[in-house]
Amino acid sequence: MAANSEPYQHQHSEPKSHNFDNEKMKYETELGQSEPAAANGLLEALGYEPELTRNRSTLQVAFMSFVLASIPYGLATTFIYPLVGGGPVNIIWGWLIVSIIILCVALSLGEITSVYPTAGGVYYQSFMLSPPFCRRIIAWICGWSYVVGNVMITLAVNFGSAQFLIACVNVFEVSPGVGVFEATAYQTFLIFLAITLLCNSVSSMANRWLPYIDTFAIFWTFAGILAIIICTLVVAKNGRHNAEYVFGNFEPQSGWPVGWSFCVGLLQAAYTTSSTGMVISMCEEVQHPSKQVPKAIVGTVILNTLAGFLFLIPLIFVLPDSQELIALVSGQPVPTIMKSAIGNSAGAFLLLLPLIVLALICGIGCTTTVSRSIWAFARDGGIPYSSKWRRVNKSLDVPFNAMMLGMVVQIALGLIYFGSTTAFNAFSGVGVITLTVSYACPIAVSFIGGRKQIKNGEFDLGKLGAVCNVIALAWSVLAVPLFCMPSSIPVTAETVNYAPVVFVAFILIATVWYWVWGYQKYVGPPTVDDAVIDIRFSSE
Incomplete structure (x- = not known):
């Protein structure tokens, strides 16, 4: 059909x-x-x-949620933003501030997920929580935002992995400041293509083993962080800063007023934590989702916060001159920081190796959630030719068609890199914006509706939950314009931010497509009568 x-x-x-x-x-x-x-x-x-096998325990879904954020890889690839925004203060305290805010987002989503634990995630939740007269349009906007956000973030992760790998290889130099592999645009694209194909192959062919890969990633991550802490602080080839510098030095270099410059520095933490709600798409592969997924979402934020501090603080103690780092053509300061601290290329590369492996595991996790989000939305008729994308491959136990659709879209968008690297970089910002909008939808409709349905779940936080809702929505209001602004001024052709253009184009296309196609053909998720199932008894 x-x-x-x-x-x-x-x-x-x-x-x-x-x-x-x-x-x-x-x-x-x-x-x-x-x-x-x-x-x-x-x-x-x-x-x-x-239709899918429930093969994940509480710890395994928590580990997958950790992998989606991939601390410290996520912090490493976005390290440039707090350097420009304000230096050490922005890096340390910005991470703490955003982590607290994201904890409120996680708690808010956890409450709602405990009531509606389906692979449709925030899209399904928005539909069920909204008044009947507007639920279809709200779910449509949320669903497309969630799907686009998953696709864009995965694209950004895989392309960022390619760029980060190149920067890591270039710690080996043929002459001072000249790396051994000055990759051209087509070479960068081919590495991205190889990473994308690898992630899709593992995600589709080894679904039963993914929980074990995620578990391995936890131990690999903390082993890597421990090695970085010990080696950088003990060797510290160029010396160490004192604690006053690490925790109190503020050097805004963005050109913006001080307050907004600090906000620009929050982009690092915001990018890294944007995956907070992506794991909700795995609800139908978890043994007891109404309990396990909320616990995993919240627990992962706490674990991420700790891992982030363990990774960031040693780097700031051995931080080279920030202006030199900001001027790097690669836009990747962490490999240079490692080499400066260790004093030789081989040692720096070995310390970067855990981040490279973690980048690939992150790409596999993101690819998995992309397939589930597309599949769940197609299952409710939200995507043209839904009958194709909602099929589950029984032998692989994955929505293979949906996964391939996500892969093709990512590769097609990757071709934009040949035309304009600046325009291409906008897609990562759009990914965060659309995910932020999708998270805000169910939180907003639940809060406006008096949080009545939350009492039917197993994760009702009462008045604390309402406070978390307000903080989460306030963050959404800040995050959208933040990701639309250039990170520094004056704006040049290389620093202009195309994210607002892409985001507005997405909103217009989604809206027009709704009135042209969705208004007549999209019916939304299946519904029960006006009651909400009380699922608390499922654990009694």
Whole structure:
């Protein structure tokens, strides 16, 4: 059935009427057998047929959430922003401030996910929480924002990995300041292409092993951080700064007023933590999602905060001249910092190796969530030709078609790099903006609606939850313009930020497409009657 020729219809497109006492008895019986059976029963009550294997425990989904942020790789590739914004103060205290804010976002999303644990994530939640008269358009905007955000972030991760790998290789030099591999645009693109193909191959062919890869990533990350801490601080070839410099030196070099310059420095932490809600797409592969996913989202933010400090503080103690780092053509200061601290290329490269491996694992995790987000949205008829993208490959146990669609889009967008590297860099900013908008949608409609549905979940934070909602929404209001502004002034052809142009274009296309196609053909997720299932009994 071609989705652009007739309205998409769910298997359960008509509202379902439930006898909730019978449903509760059914879930209690299933829970006595296994948690996956109880979770599948809840999913069926929400209107979906279980199609994916629930092969992740609480720790494994938490580890995957950690991998999506990939501390310290995420902080390494965006290190330039706080250097420009304000130096050490921006790096240390900016990380702490954003981590606290993102914890509020995580708590807010955790509350809602405990009520609506489906692969549709924030998109499904926005639909169910919104008033009937506007739920389709809100879900449409949220769904497209979530899908586009997942695709763009994955594109940014894989292309950033290619650029970071090149910068790491260039710690070996043929002459001072000249690396051994001054990659051209086509060479950079080919490395990106190889990384993208690798990530899609592993994500599709080794789905059953992904939880173990994520578990390995945790130990690999902290082993790498420990090596960086010991080696950089002990060797410190060019000396060490004192604690006053590390925790109190503020050097804004962006050209903006001091306050906004500090905000520019927050981009590092904001980029790194933008993946906070992506793991919600894995709800249908978790044994007890209404408990495990909220715990994983919140626990990962706390773990990320610790890992971030362990990585950042040693680097600032051995930080070379910040102006030289800002002037680097590669835009990647961390390899240069490592080489300065260790004093030789081989030692620096060995310390960077854990970050390179983590970058690849991050790409695999992001690729996995892209496929789930596209699949879940297509399952509800949100994407043209949905019948193709909502299929699950039973032998691989993954939505393979949706994964391939995401890969093709990323590779096609990667070709823009040949025309303008500046224009291409806008896509990473758009990824964060659209994910921020998608997270804000369910939080906003829940808060405006009085948070009534939250009491049906297992993660109700009461008044603290309301405070977290306000902080999360306030951050969304700040983050969108922040990612639309250039990071420094005066603006040149190399520093102009095309993110607002791309974001506005996306909004216009999504809106026009809704009225041209979606208004008549998009019906949204399957619904029950006006009640909300009380899922607290699933753990009783």
